[in-house]
Amino acid sequence: MIALRNLRKSYETAEGRLEVLRGINLDLGAGERVALTGESGSGKSTLLHLVAGLDRPDSGEIVIGGRDISKLNDRDRAAYRRTEVGLVFQQFNLVPSLDVAANIAFHAKLAGRHDTVWENELVERLGIGKLLSRFPEQLSTGQQQRVAIGRTLAARPGLVLADEPTGNLDEANGDAVLELMLSLSKETGSTLLLVTHSQRLADRLDRQVYLRSGKLE
Numbered sequence: 095m096i097a098l099r100n101l102r103k104s105y106e107t108a109e110g111r112l113e114v115l116r117g118i119n120l121d122l123g124a125g126e127r128v129a130l131t132g133e134s135g136s137g138k139s140t141l142l143h144l145v146a147g148l149d150r151p152d153s154g155e156i157v158i159g160g161r162d163i164s165k166l167n168d169r170d171r172a173a174y175r176r177t178e179v180g181l182v183f184q185q186f187n188l189v190p191s192l193d194v195a196a197n198i199a200f201h202a203k204l205a206g207r208h209d210t211v212w213e214n215e216l217v218e219r220l221g222i223g224k225l226l227s228r229f230p231e232q233l234s235t236g237q238q239q240r241v242a243i244g245r246t247l248a249a250r251p252g253l254v255l256a257d258e259p260t261g262n263l264d265e266a267n268g269d270a271v272l273e274l275m276l277s278l279s280k281e282t283g284s285t286l287l288l289v290t291h292s293q294r295l296a297d298r299l300d301r302q303v304y305l306r307s308g309k310l311e
């Protein structure tokens with residue numbers, strides 16, 4: 095379903111050209127859940143941003159659903175981001191002016207998949223039913239994380255990209271939230287690529303890949 099082929103990405107920095115990704119190859123089957131690990135600064139977020147269509151590679155292919163999304167024009171890339179991919183990043187990017195209920199429905203509406211039954215179930219399973227009329231600034235970090243996960247899964251994206259989704263939580267809460275995310279994404283059949291520093295969390299997924307010196311091991 096997803097094929098990354100010889101992806102390369104470098105940045106211009108004050109010290110010169112920094113080659114972060116030096117030929118990434120990866121296949122993800124539909125519904126597969128893969129952990130992406132690697133040292134700090136190894137390029138995990140860079141790779142996720144490319145697959146999310148937030149940035150373009152220098153070269154290589156990102157084939158998703160039969161098309162290379164790195165070659166799409168701006169309009170088609172926006173449509174890809176709106177309808178096919180869901181992001182759960184450390185900065186939760188909840189919409190500050192919308193309450194929790196509206197945040198949960200936001201991407202699902204954009205994707206044309208607003209489904210109140212599914213949204214209600216997510217809310218219940220994530221334990222955020224009492225928070226629906228609160229605004230993001232009135233929530234704890236863990237609560238915001240749950241809302242962010244709910245908002246992403248509400249849209250039933252084919253692909254979920256998660257960057258340290260439980261990085262701001264203590265171990266017990268992080269485990270609980272991750273567990274929920276895994277079972278909910280399984281129910282939606284979403285393919286999952288999850289960046290984590292935690293070997294313990296990585297062990298819970300179907301497969302692990304390790305990013306070192308710009309390549310996957």
Ligand SMILES: Nc1ncnc2c1ncn2[C@@H]1O[C@H](COP(=O)(O)OP(=O)(O)OP(=O)(O)O)[C@@H](O)[C@H]1O
Nearest residue numbers: 105106107114132133134135136137138139140141
């Ligand atoms: N926009 C940018 N311009 C220049 N250098 C960048 C840019 N974004 C990232 N980098 C550099 O690219 C390298 C990879 O960064 P990236 O954030 O992808 O790593 P990471 O593996 O996600 O790190 P962490 O685990 O610490 O979040 C780092 O050396 C970083 O400083």
